[in-house]
Amino acid sequence: NAGVTQTPKFRILKIGQSMTLQCAQDMNHNYMYWYRQDPGMGLKLIYYSVGAGITDKGEVPNGYNVSRSTTEDFPLRLELAAPSQTSVYFCASSYGGPDQPQHFGDGTRLSIL
Amino acid sequence: DAKTTQPPSMDCAEGRAANLPCNHSTISGNEYVYWYRQIHSQGPQYIIHGLKNNETNEMASLIITEDRKSSTLILPHATLRDTAVYYCIVRVKETSGSRLTFGEGTQLTVNP
Numbered sequence: 001n002a003g004v005t006q007t008p009k010f011r012i013l014k015i016g017q018s019m020t021l022q023c024a025q026d027m028n029h030n031y032m033y034w035y036r037q038d039p040g041m042g043l044k045l046i047y048y049s050v051g052a053g054i055t056d057k058g059e060v061p062n063g064y065n066v067s068r069s070t071t072e073d074f075p076l077r078l079e080l081a082a083p084s085q086t087s088v089y090f091c092a093s094s095y096g097g098p099d100q101p102q103h104f105g106d107g108t109r110l111s112i113l
Numbered sequence: 114d115a116k117t118t119q120p121p122s123m124d125c126a127e128g129r130a131a132n133l134p135c136n137h138s139t140i141s142g143n144e145y146v147y148w149y150r151q152i153h154s155q156g157p158q159y160i161i162h163g164l165k166n167n168e169t170n171e172m173a174s175l176i177i178t179e180d181r182k183s184s185t186l187i188l189p190h191a192t193l194r195d196t197a198v199y200y201c202i203v204r205v206k207e208t209s210g211s212r213l214t215f216g217e218g219t220q221l222t223v224n225p
Contacts, residue, residue, distance in 0.1 A: 004156075042215035043157070090156050101147065104156030 002026050006091050006105035013081040013112050021076040021108050023091030031094040032074040033102065034058075034066065036087040043090065049074055081112045117201045122220040125195075131188040133219050135201030138182045145204055146177060148186045149215070150197040157200070157215070160186065191223045 007022045025032065030051045035043040045058030049068040063085060065077040074093075078085060088109050092102040118136040125131040137146065147162040161168055161175045163184075168175045174187040188195055198218040 092156075101159035101162060102157075103159060106156050107154075 004091055004093055004103055004105035006089075006108050008108060009106065010109045011111070013078075013110065015081060015083065015112060017081050018077070018079050019081070021078075021089055021091075021110070023074045023076065023105060024072050025074075025091075025093040025103070026072065027093060027095070027103065028071060029093035029095050029103070030071070031096065031100070031102075032068065033092040033094075034064070034074070034076045035090045035092065036060065036085075037090060037107075038087050046076065046089075078110075083112045086110060086112045117203055117216055119199070119201055119217065119219045121217060122222070124222050124224060125188075125191045127193060127223055127225050128190055131186075131191040131195065131221055131223070133186040133188075133199050133201075133221065134183065135186070136183045137201070137203045140181050140203050146175065146181075146184050147202040147204060148173070148175065148199060149202065150195075150199045151218075152194075152197040160199075191221075193223050193225065195221065196223045197221060 004025045013019055033048045034046040036046055037043050044060045046060055046064050047055055047058055047066040049055045052068050052071050055066050055068050068074050088107045090104050090107045092104045094100040094102045145162050145164050148160040149157045150160055151157045161170055161173050163175045163177055165177055165181055177184045198220050200215045200218040
């Protein structure tokens with residue numbers, strides 16, 4: 001059972017470039033989340049989804065977009081990369097709502113130069 | 114979400130029990146206590162959660178005081194691989210946007 005799989009693991013982008021961070025889960029979880037974690041800091045929620053076709057903004061959505069066309073996949077898109085988006089990005093999923101534990105991927109380490 | 118207070122760091126000898134405390138004096142009646150950990154360079158890992166009864170699973174035990182103002186995570190036989198930052202989180206039952214708010218956590222170091 002793979003759980004939550006994130007690709008790529010590492011990426012370096014130039015300012016202004018765009019890219020998509022992939023996230024897939026095989027646990028049939030309805031809820032999926034994208035967080036970013038800056039060095040020495042806690043997690044900040046970027047976007048989340050409560051099911052296929054439904055997405056909503058978290059705390060720090062600016063500069064990002066998401067889509068949820070299937071239950072399994074929840075890609076995160078950076079349109080115009082900026083140095084402030086240098087961070088580690090974690091995708092998570094949970095079976096149900098707020099009282100259910102979240103399961104995390106191993107993260108994507110992104111540097112914008 | 115209720116605020117939590119944890120010691121910044123703790124040490125534990127390998128093979129011994131690690132007892133990690135957490136204070137959450139402003140917890141509300143419908144808030145759960147969650148524990149996660151984050152091993153360096155990895156994603157956070159769910160450990161255990163509870164409402165008011167003590168809980169045990171294959172990883173750990175969670176002891177919640179009767180007034181629910183504090184709790185203790187117990188790793189019964191700590192190994193070197195348990196070295197990580199442990200986060201105690203108290204969560205409201207939101208209807209949406211159920212983000213996890215990680216505080217400072219406790220850096221647990223398991224020594225040989």
